[in-house]
Amino acid sequence: MARRTKGDGSLFQRKSGLWVGAVEIPTADGSRRQKQVTSMDRNKAIEKLRKLRRDVEEGYLPVTGATTVARWLDQWLTTIHGREVRPSTRVSYEATIRLYILPAIGDRRLDKLTPEHVRRMHTHAEKTSGRAAQKAHIILQRALDDAIKEGLLRTNVAARVHKPRHRADVREPLTTDQAKHLLRVAITNGDPLASRWAAALLLGARQGELLGLQWDRVDLDHGLIDLTRQLQQVRQAHGCGERHPDGTWPCGMGKPGHDYPSKCPRRRWETPADFELTPLHGSLALTKPKTKAGGRLVPIPEPLWLMLLDHQGKAGLNPHNLVWRHDDGRPISPRLDYTLWQAALAAAELPAAPLHVARHTTASLLAEAGVSEHVRMQILGHVAVAAHRGYVHVDVEQRRQAMASLDTLLELDAATGA
Known part of the structure; x- marks a missing residue:
């Protein structure tokens, strides 16, 4: 009889009469790990053991009771998928997993997930919004796809469940009068970020593009801004x-939960x-930026040019050469920027609105000024036109003419900046 090699599996009977089959499972760090199958019937135990051996030979690594959805998502985000996506995407994934997936099915064993569990997750997320349920489904399905590639699953249960439908909320832009009023109030009140809000409304730039704008990418002589960071x-x-068992790290920092x-x-x-x-x-x-279209040159409308010229003389430290910053030179965080935007809206007695509304406002104002769609898309850094409609390249002069139309529409007083 041939000698059994390591990993072939063993079969033995306990005093209780229970037959136990065991196979050693390969691990990444070389540590020993076993998977067992049991039955009171010897033939059934042998059948289970043979199936277990085949699974291991085919690269399917049996999941233990400790492999929950929560544990797999943590591993997936930390070592498999997390480093393949942009930081902002990862933050979004983490929030969706924490808020919508883990509370509903986090304690479920990975290989025991059923369509009903997935629908239960949908129900939990839909208490917030249809979009939350949709995002939770997409992330779970991607994580389970990778679990199949890693040999932990054979099928993706999320793929057998319909993705929740979602109708995007319509974001109403500020009207022309509201945009003008907001800027006038900010300037009158001496808001140090008045030029920041003007840039958001007049350039249609994204939050990160403006918070990361540096003076060496602002060409006041030629009236251009380079949005490439x-x-x-x-x-x-x-x-x-x-990490140590008590929650601290070798460097001495950290504690449980932090x-x-x-x-x-x-x-x-x-x-x-x-x-x-x-x-x-x-x-x-x-x-x-994540796309070539994201980095672009945008002409500076005259009112914003005057505000930036005045803002450039702001006193204080500026080690990073940022256009908008704290007095000590630190960059303004996205969260604080959002809070200050809400304060600016409140000061102008306008309803609360997400900062992205400023981009919608720019698009709406440009359209109202009669600027053609392909020029608008180039100014805002969208890729849809190039990808789907085949428009020709828009040069800087066309963008400059578009911004001049915006000046006229808003009727801003170049002498006062508002």
Whole structure:
């Protein structure tokens, strides 16, 4: 009889009469791990053992009771998928997993998920919105796809359940009068970010593009702004070793529930290998836009040009050469910027609105001024035109003419900036 090699599996009977079959499972770190099958019937135990051996030979690694949805998503986001996506995408994934997936099915064993569990997750997320349920479904399906590739699952249960439908909310832009009123109030009140709000409304730039704008990319002589960088909050991780059981790290930082990776002297950025960034302060860094269309030259409308000329003389430290910053030179975080935007709206007695409404407002104002669609799309940095409609390249002069039309529409007083 041939001698059984390691991994072939063993079969034995306990005193209780229960037959137990065991196979050693390969692990990445070489540690020993076994999977067992049991039956009171010897023939059934042999059948289960043979199936287990085949699974291991085919690369299917049996899941243990400890492999829950929560544990797999943590591993998936940390070591498999997290480094393949942009920091902002990862932050969105983490929030969706924490708020909508884990509370509903996080404690479920990975290989025991059923369509009913997925629908239960939908129901939980839909208490917030249809979009939340849709995002939870997409992320779960991607994570389970990777579990199949890793040999942990044979099928993707999420793929057998219809993705929730979602109707996007219509974001109403500010009217021309509201935009003018907001800027006038900000200037009258001496809001230090008045030029920031003017740039948002007149350029249609994204939040990160303006928060990361540096003076060496503002050409006041030629009236152009180069939007090829953006400020992002980028996740960091400890680089000092493995976390201790008490929640601390070898560097001495951290406690249960709080990692404080930014304080680790050997911290590292959790980004894709080809991701370019320039650290500024804490977790805030300058990054490149995700598409070629995202980086663009935009002409400066005359009222904004005057406001920037005045703003350039602002006193205070500026080690990063940022256009808008704290007095000590630190970049303004996206969260604080959002809070200050809401304060500006409230000061103008306008209803609360997300900052992205400013981009919608620019698009609406440009359309109202009669600017052609392909010029509008180039100004706003959209890729849909080039990808789907085949419009020709728009040069800077056409964009400049469009911005002049915007000046006329808003009827801003060049002498006062409002």
